[in-house]
Amino acid sequence: MRIATWNVNGVRARMEFIAHWLEHRAPDVVGLQELKVSDADFPHEEFAALGYQAVAHGEKAWNGVAVLSRVPAEADTRGLPGRADDGARLLRVRVAGLDFATVYCPNGKTLDHPDYRMKLAWFDALRDYLAGVDPESAFVIGGDYNIVPTALDCWRGEAADDSIFCTGEERARYRSLIDLGLTDLFRHLHPDEQKFSWWDYRGGSFYRGMGLRIDMLLGTAAVASRVRRVEIDREYRKKKDGLTASDHAPVFADLD
DNA sequence: ATGACGCCTTCCAGGCGA
Numbered sequence: 001m002r003i004a005t006w007n008v009n010g011v012r013a014r015m016e017f018i019a020h021w022l023e024h025r026a027p028d029v030v031g032l033q034e035l036k037v038s039d040a041d042f043p044h045e046e047f048a049a050l051g052y053q054a055v056a057h058g059e060k061a062w063n064g065v066a067v068l069s070r071v072p073a074e075a076d077t078r079g080l081p082g083r084a085d086d087g088a089r090l091l092r093v094r095v096a097g098l099d100f101a102t103v104y105c106p107n108g109k110t111l112d113h114p115d116y117r118m119k120l121a122w123f124d125a126l127r128d129y130l131a132g133v134d135p136e137s138a139f140v141i142g143g144d145y146n147i148v149p150t151a152l153d154c155w156r157g158e159a160a161d162d163s164i165f166c167t168g169e170e171r172a173r174y175r176s177l178i179d180l181g182l183t184d185l186f187r188h189l190h191p192d193e194q195k196f197s198w199w200d201y202r203g204g205s206f207y208r209g210m211g212l213r214i215d216m217l218l219g220t221a222a223v224a225s226r227v228r229r230v231e232i233d234r235e236y237r238k239k240k241d242g243l244t245a246s247d248h249a250p251v252f253a254d255l256d
Numbered sequence: 257a258t259g260a261c262g263c264c265t266t267c268c269a270g271g272c273g274a
């Protein structure tokens with residue numbers, strides 16, 4: 001089974017590009033982020049034509065998450081409990097024998113912006129919510145965490161320490177999720193590799209190698225033991241047939 | 257130091273992303 005996460009930066013603007021990826025990578029379950037569309041306008045029919053059904057939790061213009069799957073999914077949680085005012089950022093479903101969640105974590109903007117404090121509080125709420133997950137179960141939470149876990153995950157390395165995405169406060173929040181018993185599936189198979197999942201659109205960052213790894217698939221031990229391959233699909237950060245890519249690459253994992 | 261690119265929106269200059 002192939003599972004994936006992808007911040008698509010606008011599901012309607014990206015539809016043709018996403019279709020190309022679905023056809024060539026054939027994932028079974030995909031968490032999407034940054035839909036930028038209301039639930040009423042979500043393109044269910046277009047995904048159905050590609051063989052995928054979708055559960056969406058969106059809002060107009062901003063944020064928004066969805067799960068695509070080949071087999072029907074049952075919605076479990078829409079929105080991080082207690083954090084509805086911070087945007088449509090979490091969706092959890094039961095699908096294909098998995099307890100599968102997708103998250104679009106807050107950006108924070110700058111260290112002196114109110115959104116930074118909101119980001120930290122949101123992660124605290126996420127940790128509290130995930131503390132209720134059975135560590136023996138097959139649970140996956142994938143998404144755009146908007147935190148660079150370690151210096152290895154940033155093109156600037158330790159030079160970026162203490163800047164936004166790389167502060168001790170943010171990294172402690174990310175570690176608090178790992179400490180619940182979750183494994184970063186990419187790091188599990190590639191302990192020392194520097195691979196990025198996001199590159200700024202501007203200034204040729206992609207071709208200059210100026211990226212960050214902020215999109216992760218985390219899983220319980222029951223999932224980590226089944227992982228055989230994890231790819232950050234940088235081919236799909238490039239233009240494809242003249243179509244513009246998201247600024248994030250998809251990340252997928254193959255499970256036994 | 258700045259802007260760079262691309263998305264969205266009562267349709268277009270401005271906010272936002274990371």
